[in-house]
Amino acid sequence: MNTIKGNCLCGGIHYSSHLAPLSTAVCHCIDCQKQSGSAFSVNLLVQAEGFLVQGVSLGCYAKAGGSGLPVKRYFCTRCGSALYSEIASMPGVLAVKAGTLSHPRNSAPNLHLWCASAQPWVVIDRSLPCFEQTPTE
Numbered sequence: 001m002n003t004i005k006g007n008c009l010c011g012g013i014h015y016s017s018h019l020a021p022l023s024t025a026v027c028h029c030i031d032c033q034k035q036s037g038s039a040f041s042v043n044l045l046v047q048a049e050g051f052l053v054q055g056v057s058l059g060c061y062a063k064a065g066g067s068g069l070p071v072k073r074y075f076c077t078r079c080g081s082a083l084y085s086e087i088a089s090m091p092g093v094l095a096v097k098a099g100t101l102s103h104p105r106n107s108a109p110n111l112h113l114w115c116a117s118a119q120p121w122v123v124i125d126r127s128l129p130c131f132e133q134t135p136t137e
C-alpha cells in the first residue's frame, strides 16, 4: 500500500512512496511562483529514500535557490506539470507538488516558507509556523 501516490496531467509519469510525508509546506518564493504559474506552490516534504518515479518523459531544470544551493525541479516534458524538487539545502528530502497527488485533499499545509515574497492578496494562516525565508536562514 502506497502512502504517497501521484501523477502528472498527461499520466506519463507516476510516482509513489510507502513512507508517510514529513509535512506540507506552502512556498511563496518567486521561483515557485514562476514554475507553477501561480501565486505559490504547495509541497509535500517526503523522504527521498523510498520515492519511486516511473515514466519516460521526466525533465529536470536546475537553478540556485534562495540559499544559493541548487534546486533541481523535475517536471513532465510532455504536459509540463511540475512534479517534485530536489533541494540541495535539504538533503534526503524531496518537495512533491501537492497538486499532482492522487488525493491532494489529505495534505493541508502546516507551514509557510518565503512569506517575504508572498503576493499581497494571499491570506496566510499565521497560526501556522511562518518563515520570511526558509527555517535554515
Ligand SMILES: [Zn+2]
Binding pocket: 008, 009, 010, 011, 012, 013, 057, 076, 077, 078, 079, 080, 081
Ligand atoms: Zn505529463
Ligand SMILES: [Zn+2]
Binding pocket: 027, 028, 029, 030, 031, 032, 033, 041, 114
Ligand atoms: Zn519555492
